[in-house]
Amino acid sequence: MLRVRPFRARSLVVLALALWVGAIARDQGDLWVEATVLPGLGIETSVEVLARDGRLLRAYTVADGRWRMAAAMGAVDPGFTAMLVAYEDKRFYSHAGVDPWAMARAVAQAVRYGRVVSGGSTLTMQVARLLEASGTGQLAGKLRQARVALALERRLSKQQILQLYYQIAPYGGNLEGVRAASLAYFGKEPRRLTPAQSALLVALPQSPEGRRPDRMPQAARAAREKVLARAVGAGVIAPDQGRAALREAVPVARRDFPALAPHLADRVVAATPGAALIRTTIDASLQARLEGLAVEAVAAHGDRLQVAIVVADHRSGEMLANVGSSAYRADARLGFVDMTRALRSPGSTVKPLVYGLAFDEGLAHPETLIEDRPMDFGGYAPQNFDKVFRGMVRLREALQLSLNLPVVALTDAIGPAKLLAALRRAGVEAQVPGGKPGLAIALGGLGVTLEDMVTLYAAIARGGVARPLRVTGEAVEGARVLSAVAAWQVGDILSGMPPPAGAPANRLAYKTGTSYGHRDAWAIGFDGAHVIGIWMGRADGTPVPGAFGGDLAAPVLFQAFARLKRGLEPLPAPPAATLMVANGALPQPLRQFRSRAAAFAVADAPAVAFPPDGAEVELMADGLLLRVRGGVGPFTWLADGRPVVVAARTREAVVPSLGPGFVVLSVIDGIGRSARAKVRLR
Structure with missing residues (x-):
């Protein structure tokens, strides 16, 4: 006669009790189930900042440092769901939270082999265990999971139960939920998964640390193969798809979560406390391109130069990209400082x-x-x-x-x-x-x-x-x-x-x-x-x-x-009231600007500022420097009555080819006034 060790016997008792609970679960008048106090279903998920097209710009861990991201049914590949149900709970859509047939099979296998060969937990029971963080091997814990599972099934739809699983299933380290796992291991949202990717995500929650692909790639591959074999057997995927999936590489490292527009994301999260999902006008692809440009812009200018970039559609006022620094990190450039909002001189x-x-x-x-x-x-x-x-x-x-x-x-x-x-x-x-x-x-x-x-x-x-x-x-x-x-x-x-x-x-x-x-x-x-x-x-x-x-x-x-973009949008045509004429056709008051200071300055006649009258000046190799003070340009200079500089727009000029001796220098301004100075050159 087959002897079963005591702890295995306790497991059989647990299974038998759960089987009994499942048998009475369909009695809607069962006060035991109706009186169940459910754990809190308001699961805290990561705050997400989204781009204009719904793409994830940045997400934040929950309070305990875990990545746990909201996941609606439409956000997960249906192929993953089909594979999950086939592997974990093939009667999920028909049982009431506890599967009597699965329990019966588990008892029979345990009796035959003297050990627990397969578990009888349903997906709903797994959700119950995860919600309460209860153990799997204790009698009270197993019974509680069954009771909560039955109560969950009466109060939630199957889709809502799956959604809870999507969000709280463990995937190793600080990853919880299928979205966090897909982003960390595949670098993408789980809307479209390959059969190999789906299989890995189905396998990991059974042993999230023992099968972590970034630490235990061989164990992860073996677990994935088992899921793929079950999926082929259940007709979820075709045999050729299963063979192709076996050849797909297992990811061996975790990827960083998206962190586009990090400074801006911090700002909008701080401005909307309590919001779990914040939609922005940012263009994710453009943001990524300009963040790359920012890195290039400072690369050849030492380790302290910084850059910031803002792009907007001026017709709508929508901001399309916001780069607060070349890199969001504590470095010599002070990359954590948002330079789009820093006060600077313009x-x-x-x-x-x-x-x-x-x-x-x-x-x-x-x-x-x-x-x-x-x-x-x-x-x-x-x-x-x-x-x-x-x-x-x-x-x-x-x-x-x-x-x-x-x-x-x-x-x-x-x-x-x-x-x-x-x-x-x-x-x-x-x-x-x-x-x-x-x-x-x-x-x-x-x-x-x-x-x-x-x-x-x-x-x-x-x-x-x-x-x-x-x-x-x-x-x-x-x-x-x-x-x-x-x-x-x-x-x-x-x-x-x-x-x-x-x-x-x-x-x-x-x-x-x-x-x-x-x-x-x-x-x-x-x-x-x-x-x-x-x-x-x-x-x-x-x-x-x-x-x-x-x-x-x-x-x-x-x-x-x-x-x-490839080319520029044309600037608008001039408004009908625009006066488009040359200076000579302007109304007289608009032909030349006269400010209060300029009006006062124009009253001053020009004067030779250098060389001053009566000075003795040594000639330089390139000639004689002339400087005028006052007056209105342009200026014409004469040496002994002979023009040497004509219509100069600047107040300084250099005159070559003047020999030594006495010379009379004269300057005439733009409105005909003049000044002179007699100097000796040597």
């Missing part, structure tokens, strides 16, 4: 708004002449970045050349407070040192973020009407910042900017900027549909010697547009 990127406001105020037109000359604004005497003055230029050229004196003169006429108010209407939350705006804000003397500056340029691109950038929620219409005419004029000027070396020649409207001390390099541009902003610098605010927006950030801007 340099010259504020200038287009100043010009647009001047156009709207009736102070100027793109073809208006303005003087680029040394000026003093109540003790504030700015200079151009290259320390060179161009004399009389058109406003169009002044903006394209990013000259400082003309834009400060315009700001002086408009008023710094109006400029700051316009920035805030555009959605730029500018921080002004001391709280009171001065003329320096036109040259970047304030703190702004990259996202805010992209919002400003989006407003210019949209015909002067702001629309806050959004990554979640509905579109919101903002305030008008510029008239449609002024916005178009600014865009038309910026579209005439020459592209950086090696970039395709096109009509991208863009502006670069470099902050004081070379701490920030900017490039922001738009076409008829999209706007992109680039910031480069060091996250700690220290200077980057030799960094200029035109050299450093502008090439990245053009590369970003190339990764966004």
